Amino acid sequence: MSVFFTNLGNPQNAHTGLCFENDTTLSVGAINADIDRLTTQLDAGKRISIYCQSTRLFMIALAAVWRAGSTAILPATDKSGYLDEIGQQFDTHLDDARIQQLLIAANTKPVPTTPGIPPATSCQAIFFTSGSSGTPKPVIKTLAQIEDEITIQSPLWRPLMGDDARIIGLVSHQHIYGLIFRVIWPVMTKQITCAQQAQFWDMVLGEMQTGDMLVASPAQLKNLHPDLATAPRPALVLSSGGPLDFAAAQSATAMLGVCPTEIYGSTETGGIAWRQQHQENAPWHPLPQLETGLNDVGCLRVRAPHIAGTDWYQTEDRAMLDREKNCFVLKGRADRVVKIGGKRVSLGAVEEHLRRNELIEDAVALLAREDDPRLAVVAVLTPDGKAELEKRGRFRMGRLLRRELSKFEEDAALPQRWRFVDRLPTDSQGKKPLHLLRALFDDNGNALPEVTEHVRNHERDAVSLTLKLDGDMTCFKGHFPGQPILPGVIQLHWAALFGASVFGSSRNVAEVSQLKFRKPITPSDVIRLELDLDASAHRLKFSYRSDQDDLHSSGTLKLRVPQDDGAKDEGEKIA
C-alpha cells in the first residue's frame, strides 16, 4: 500500500492541483496521465537513471520508473565526469528531453494496460553521497521509508500552513531532502509544488505568496535578498543539508518573518530531529517515534521505522543527550580520520584547532589526493590573517600557521599544503564537496585564480567563470618586469584545469587549435573565462573576455582521453 501512488491514482484527486509552472497549474489527474504514458515506454527490472531540470518531469519519471518495476538511480549532478564515475551502475538515462520524447512517442501508440500500483517497499531510489574517499557511495532508499518519514513529519508541519499553501523549493529534487519535500510530500499532503527549482532568491520573489512553504538550504538562508523583507511572508521555512549558524537563523527570522525550521539528518537516515534557533545552540528534538542513544565514544545512534526498521543506525556525530527533555545537542563529527605516515590524523581536530587561531576564520583539512602523504588545508582568513598573508606571502603564512598548530598536534597532523581563499567552495546544497576542495590543489602550487562568480548553463556543458587576478600570483612573475601579463600557456592550462573541475573532463591537452591572442591580460583586468565542452568529441572551447565583453583570447583544446578507462567507454555506449 502506497499513499503516494494511491493519491496519484485516486479519481477524487483528479482535479486537485499538484504542480505549477509559470501561470499554469497542473492537476493530479494530468500528472498521473503522463505517468501512465511514460510507464508504457519503460522496461521492468532495469536500473534507470533520472536527471531533470524540471521537477514536474522528474516526478513523472520517478513514478513511472517505479510503476514499470524498475529502480531509479538519482545522480547528484549531470557533470559528464560524474555520470561516467557511476556509469556502470545504470542501464538507461532519462533527462528532460528524453522524457518528453518518450511521452510524445507514447501518444502515437494505443495505450496498453499499465502495471498496477507497486508496493512501496519494492520502489527503490539509489542516491550517491560523496563518501569519505570522495568516490560516490550508493545509498538505497525505498518509497516505503520516505512515506514513513513523511507520515511522521507531516503532523508537525502541515497544521502550520493553510490548505492552499504551496511549496517553493530552492534545493534540487535530485537529493533526498528535495525529493522528500518537493516531490513526494506534495502528493501525500495535497499541496501544490513549484515545477522549477528557484536557483536564486530573485526567482522566489517572483513566485512567493503569503503562507507558502519554503524548502531551502543553510547556504541560501545565509545570503538572503534584501527585498525579502517586504515580500509576502511564508508560513514555514525548512532548512536542511548542513548546519545553520545562529546569526544566519536570526537574520533569516527577521527577513522572512518566521524562524527557519532546521532538520538534521542525512541521505542514509532521512530526517532525525528538528529545531528552531530562538536562542544560540538550541537543542534538537527527535522526530516523533524516533529513539536516540549514544555508543561508547559518544556518537548518536537512532532507531525509527523510516531509518533501519527495528535496528539501530549508528551516526558518526558526537552528541549530548538530555533524557528528561528528550532532546540533544550535537558536538561535531567524530569520523574523518586519515592516515599520514602510518599515523591516524583526525581532520576534525585539526580544523577545530585552526579555527581557534585568531588569524583563521574557517578551515577544512583534507588529503588533496588519496595517496598524498601531505596534509592539506583550505583556509579563510580573518582581516588580521589577511594582513599577515600580505606581509609574509603564501608559503611563509602556511609555515606560521603550521608552527602555531604544532603546539597542539603531532607532526603527522601538521599541514604541508595550504590554500587561502575568500570563501570555501560550496555546492547548491551548501555542502563543501571534496572534489571542489581538491580542485584547489590541482595546480601543484602554481596558483589557480579564485573564482568570484560561477554561472553554469544547464542546457549544455558550458560555464562562465569570473576570475580574480592579483599581481602577486606566480604566473605574473618575471614577464615582463614592471609590466606583468598572463602567459598564453597559463591561459591554456587554466582552461583545461577549470574544465576538469567543472565538467570532470580530462585535464590533459592533446592538441590546441584556433588559438587567438588578441589582447594581453594584466593583473588589474576583471576576466571572465568561458568554457564550452563537447564531451563526445573531447573538445573544450575557451575564451577569456573582459567585463566589457572584449575578447582577450580564445581557442579550442582537444583533450587527451585516458586509454585504459574501460568504465568510461562502457558509459558512452549506453548513453
Added chain:
Amino acid sequence: MTSLETELKAFIIETLNLEDVQVDDIDSTEALFVDGLGLDSIDALELGVALQKKYDVRIDAKDENVKTHFASVRNLATFIQSEKGA
C-alpha cells in the same frame, strides 16, 4: 649570491616539495627555520638526510655547530664548501 647558494635553494624547494615558494623568494641570509623561511624539525630531518646523500657531508646531530650550519642558506653553503675542502 653564489651558484651553490642558488643550487641549495632549488634543492630545498625540491627536496621538501615546497609549494608557493621560488628560488628568488628565499634570501641567502634569512633564517631557514622558525620565523624566517619557516622550516621546522620535520623538514630538518628530511633535509639533513638529503644533503648527506647529495653532497656527501656528514651531519652529526651531536655537533653543537649543526644549528649554525643550518641557520641560513649562506651558512649551509659555507659548511658544504668547507667539508668538501677538508
